[in-house]
Amino acid sequence: MTDLTLNKKDFTSDQEVRWCPGCGDYSVLSTMQSFLPELGVPRENIVFISGIGCSSRFPYYLNTFGMHSIHGRAPAIASGLAIARPDLTVFVITGDGDALSIGGNHLIHALRRNVELKILLFNNRIYGLTKGQYSPASEQGKITKSTPYGSLDTPFNPVSLAIGAEATFVARSIDSDRKHLTQILRQAAAHKGSALIEIYQNCPIFNDGAFDQVKDNETKEGSLLQMVHGLPIKSSTFGVVRDGARLKLAELSTINEADVVIHDAHDLDPSYAFALSRLSGSSLEHTPIGVFRDVERPGYSAMVNDQLSSIIQTQGVGDLGKLLNSGDTWVVD
Amino acid sequence: MSKPTIAVKSVIIRFAGDSGDGMQLTGDRFTMDTASLGNDISTLPNFPAEIRAPQGTLPGVSSFQLHFADHHVRTAGDAPDVLVAMNPAALKANIKDIPRGATIIVDKDEFTSRNLSKVGYEINPLDDGSLSSYKIHPVALTSMTVAALAHLPLSRKEAERAKNMFALGLLSWMYHRPTDATEAFLKAKFAKKPDILEANLVAYRTGWNYGETSEDFATSYEVAPAHMPPGMYRNIGGNIALAYGLIAAAQQSGLKLFLGSYPITPASEILHELSKHKKFGVITFQAEDEIAAVGSALGASYGGALGITTTSGPGIALKSEMIGLGVMLELPLIIIDVQRGGPSTGLPTKTEQADLLQVMFGRNGESPAAVIAASTPSDCFTMAMEAVRIATTYRVPVFLLSDGYIANGSEPWKIPDVSTLPDLSVEFALSQDNFLPYLRDPQSLARPWAIPGTAGIEHRIGGIEKQDKTGEINYEPANHDFMVRTRQAKVDGIAVPDLEVDDPTGDAKLLFLGWGSTYGPIASAVETLRNNGEKIAQAHLKYINPFPSNLGAVLNKYEKVITPEMNLGQLAMLLRSKYLKDIVGYNMVRGLPFTTAELVEAAMGVLHND
Numbered sequence: 001m002t003d004l005t006l007n008k009k010d011f012t013s014d015q016e017v018r019w020c021p022g023c024g025d026y027s028v029l030s031t032m033q034s035f036l037p038e039l040g041v042p043r044e045n046i047v048f049i050s051g052i053g054c055s056s057r058f059p060y061y062l063n064t065f066g067m068h069s070i071h072g073r074a075p076a077i078a079s080g081l082a083i084a085r086p087d088l089t090v091f092v093i094t095g096d097g098d099a100l101s102i103g104g105n106h107l108i109h110a111l112r113r114n115v116e117l118k119i120l121l122f123n124n125r126i127y128g129l130t131k132g133q134y135s136p137a138s139e140q141g142k143i144t145k146s147t148p149y150g151s152l153d154t155p156f157n158p159v160s161l162a163i164g165a166e167a168t169f170v171a172r173s174i175d176s177d178r179k180h181l182t183q184i185l186r187q188a189a190a191h192k193g194s195a196l197i198e199i200y201q202n203c204p205i206f207n208d209g210a211f212d213q214v215k216d217n218e219t220k221e222g223s224l225l226q227m228v229h230g231l232p233i234k235s236s237t238f239g240v241v242r243d244g245a246r247l248k249l250a251e252l253s254t255i256n257e258a259d260v261v262i263h264d265a266h267d268l269d270p271s272y273a274f275a276l277s278r279l280s281g282s283s284l285e286h287t288p289i290g291v292f293r294d295v296e297r298p299g300y301s302a303m304v305n306d307q308l309s310s311i312i313q314t315q316g317v318g319d320l321g322k323l324l325n326s327g328d329t330w331v332v333d
Numbered sequence: 334m335s336k337p338t339i340a341v342k343s344v345i346i347r348f349a350g351d352s353g354d355g356m357q358l359t360g361d362r363f364t365m366d367t368a369s370l371g372n373d374i375s376t377l378p379n380f381p382a383e384i385r386a387p388q389g390t391l392p393g394v395s396s397f398q399l400h401f402a403d404h405h406v407r408t409a410g411d412a413p414d415v416l417v418a419m420n421p422a423a424l425k426a427n428i429k430d431i432p433r434g435a436t437i438i439v440d441k442d443e444f445t446s447r448n449l450s451k452v453g454y455e456i457n458p459l460d461d462g463s464l465s466s467y468k469i470h471p472v473a474l475t476s477m478t479v480a481a482l483a484h485l486p487l488s489r490k491e492a493e494r495a496k497n498m499f500a501l502g503l504l505s506w507m508y509h510r511p512t513d514a515t516e517a518f519l520k521a522k523f524a525k526k527p528d529i530l531e532a533n534l535v536a537y538r539t540g541w542n543y544g545e546t547s548e549d550f551a552t553s554y555e556v557a558p559a560h561m562p563p564g565m566y567r568n569i570g571g572n573i574a575l576a577y578g579l580i581a582a583a584q585q586s587g588l589k590l591f592l593g594s595y596p597i598t599p600a601s602e603i604l605h606e607l608s609k610h611k612k613f614g615v616i617t618f619q620a621e622d623e624i625a626a627v628g629s630a631l632g633a634s635y636g637g638a639l640g641i642t643t644t645s646g647p648g649i650a651l652k653s654e655m656i657g658l659g660v661m662l663e664l665p666l667i668i669i670d671v672q673r674g675g676p677s678t679g680l681p682t683k684t685e686q687a688d689l690l691q692v693m694f695g696r697n698g699e700s701p702a703a704v705i706a707a708s709t710p711s712d713c714f715t716m717a718m719e720a721v722r723i724a725t726t727y728r729v730p731v732f733l734l735s736d737g738y739i740a741n742g743s744e745p746w747k748i749p750d751v752s753t754l755p756d757l758s759v760e761f762a763l764s765q766d767n768f769l770p771y772l773r774d775p776q777s778l779a780r781p782w783a784i785p786g787t788a789g790i791e792h793r794i795g796g797i798e799k800q801d802k803t804g805e806i807n808y809e810p811a812n813h814d815f816m817v818r819t820r821q822a823k824v825d826g827i828a829v830p831d832l833e834v835d836d837p838t839g840d841a842k843l844l845f846l847g848w849g850s851t852y853g854p855i856a857s858a859v860e861t862l863r864n865n866g867e868k869i870a871q872a873h874l875k876y877i878n879p880f881p882s883n884l885g886a887v888l889n890k891y892e893k894v895i896t897p898e899m900n901l902g903q904l905a906m907l908l909r910s911k912y913l914k915d916i917v918g919y920n921m922v923r924g925l926p927f928t929t930a931e932l933v934e935a936a937m938g939v940l941h942n943d
Contacts, residue, residue, distance in 0.1 A: 015805070044789070044791055045785065059795075063791055064791050066794070067635060067662070067793070069628075073625070076620065077628045080591060081785075083618060084591050084640075085633075307611065308616065317612060320584050325567070328365045328368070329565055329567045329748070330371065332561045
């Protein structure tokens with residue numbers, strides 16, 4: 001087993017990083033490399049599996065096991081690996097096109113099953129690797145190479161989608177906020193089942209400034225609704241309050257601060273986290289950030305392997321000779 | 334006084350009825366009782382694509398044919414000696430296959446004007462003399478069954494449902510089949526429903542007694558046991574044999590079996606069977622789609638498990654890109670294709686061999702994979718183990734082709750002694766410095782199977798072209814050319830046994846060369862031709878990519894080669910392109926196996942008509 005007193009360098013591979021200058025992926029990579037040592041997991045027991053897209057180059061730059069697979073299918077491959085090898089820590093690296101478009105089916109099914117995967121969804125709201133077409137997360141009306149007259153599609157909100165699939169851990173963070181992202185990675189790693197982290201990530205070439213509203217110093221404090229379990233959900237100017245069974249935004253100056261909803265990430269009812277996810281629109285003016293939902297449900301791989309051991313415990317290990325000789329048999333002399 | 338018994342050498346019976354009439358169960362039981370008598374058997378179920386087509390209609394007809402004999406049989410037979418037709422639809426759907434002089438037993442209670450008009454009989458065929466060239470037995474199957482069960486607290490409908498057991502009892506009497514195994518089967522099946530158990534037992538015995546006492550049945554028949562090599566036998570279907578072969582291979586390799594699968598006809602039974610056997614450490618994962626099914630299998634293989642996926646043609650189409658990734662990653666992967674009629678949804682419940690070129694070439698780029706094919710139901714056991722041997726030795730995706738005929742058909746299987754099964758143990762890469770994930774074994778050209786959890790060999794792989802040895806991303810022209818050729822050379826170099834040729838006189842001019850489930854019909858045709866004094870050689874390909882190394886020499890030894898395929902000539906195309914040898918195709922795509930008679934005729938045409 002590897003020495004567990006590792007540092008960032010130990011998790012950095014010898015490969016030259018080849019993202020465009022200024023790409024948000026650099027800071028996510030660096031945050032991950034710095035975070036991995038604190039996991040306390042031997043390097044050889046960590047696997048990163050990605051699909052296709054700019055962010056999916058991520059595994060090459062980490063000195064762990066890694067697989068750069070095919071478009072959209074990383075959650076399927078990672079599910080097989082996690083089920084067959086419950087001893088491993090498996091991360092999935094994906095993007096908004098990879099996870100929400102071509103691979104949408106695998107994403108929702110991995111989440112509903114609660115397979116022990118930590119899924120990092122890099123959302124830059126654009127197709128970068130194919131050079132600038134709109135993605136399923138692009139805002140309606142977006143002018144891109146494939147939509148010169150504006151896109152007509154209603155976008156997915158990845159957090160809403162994940163909660164709709166009853167994911168047990170769903171969070172959102174931002175590429176450039178290393179401290180926040182580290183904190184979210186830490187909570188995701190501690191979670192037993194599937195974790196989905198949407199990371200707002202800037203593409204300086206094809207969608208530059210997409211997240212300026214929540215990154216610029218002038219606007220971010222007023223736009224980011226901070227979600228911390230046990231604390232009120234608010235930005236510098238707005239708070240989340242209850243409106244019957246729903247949630248809505250209210251200017252802090254117009255309400256009693258005691259009415260601001262105290263965040264309960266462990267609420268088993270997904271409709272609460274879903275309501276939080278609907279507070280933000282494409283404009284990002286009011287964007288919840290942090291952990292939407294963190295509830296306990298048995299992990300899929302754990303259940304698969306528990307079922308196997310309990311069957312073996314009650315029936316004994318299979319005897320091949322008996323199996324082949326089962327059913328109606330006869331002897332020819 | 335007991336009735337006369339006639340000894341016959343072989344019998345072909347077809348049970349046909351509505352899909353709700355229990356014909357498959359009836360056929361299965363008759364098969365089991367026949368197998369235990371020591372006859373050789375071959376069976377062919379034929380069921381509709383619809384789960385329950387409207388009652389009494391032609392699309393709802395389900396049938397089960399079995400051929401049993403005092404000698405080795407290869408097929409379920411061309412022409413039934415006996416047809417059991419449970420209703421007018423079953424009679425109408427099957428009569429064209431029944432030769433004059435054959436015995437037809439019908440449930441005359443079902444020949445009502447309503448049922449007759451449903452299938453377009455204007456006059457009752459039992460009355461109009463149209464069946465006069467058959468030995469026709471109109472039996473009041475339904476009413477006699479209901480009358481026999483009058484003492485039981487059952488609704489009329491429940492009582493009627495036991496009529497298949499009446500029919501089974503009658504046929505068991507006709508052919509002297511033992512009854513104890515079926516009685517034991519019924520007792521186990523209906524242990525929790527005593528009234529239904531009683532109904533089935535009474536109907537079964539009533540059917541038997543009816544044969545014994547009714548004047549309508551004057552004779553019964555006996556078929557002596559076939560001569561078979563000594564040993565323990567059971568009857569086995571292709572899908573079950575495949576599942577057993579995979580479990581055996583997992584055990585012999587010391588690997589954890591991981592099946593990623595999505596339900597599809599006619600392959601689902603393998604998923605069902607494997608999911609029963611978790612005590613062998615078998616993991617079955619019913620994925621969200623065909624792509625995830627193969628993806629999870631590949632992920633499991635990457636982790637050091639035996640990754641397997643099972644499907645049929647449409648599923649292969651969906652899995653293709655992932656299989657290409659398997660070719661690139663050079664990991665073991667087993668893909669089982671139980672072929673059915675295509676293209677598209679095609680004929681889901683019928684058999685065909687038209688996926689051969691799809692599995693050979695249906696991927697982007699130069700993407701070689703191994704292809705092997707089972708020839709009979711019991712051969713699936715052996716070929717499943719072969720698929721595992723090739724996949725783990727060469728770290729390559731392996732297609733194992735079966736088809737609907739093999740999957741659903743059955744035959745006696747001499748159960749192998751577990752201690753004689755081959756050793757399939759594998760070696761994973763060990764902890765080491767300066768690990769090279771694409772450094773190949775010079776013999777097999779396989780790269781190391783380097784699984785997560787092994788310290789010091791952390792590495793990254795993917796679908797992008799990679800540099801020889803290091804496995805790092807590489808776009809250089811010469812490297813790509815080298816890697817493409819190397820992956821091809823690895824598959825071309827897979828060790829497979831030589832093709833065996835059966836040419837008893839040694840001077841035949843015509844070679845019958847088949848692959849897959851055509852084995853039975855070809856062997857049967859060859860037997861007939863030889864009995865007629867023709868000189869014929871026979872060989873059957875089980876390894877298609879790569880071909881056995883002696884195949885070219887075998888082809889060149891014969892003036893003519895005839896290759897029957899249930900496609901438009903796919904193997905023939907491969908043989909012609911590789912060996913520049915003309916191949917005479919015999920091609921039919923009817924969703925049914927070849928008959929012996931048509932293959933005999935085709936061969937006679939080649940032998941004498943030019």
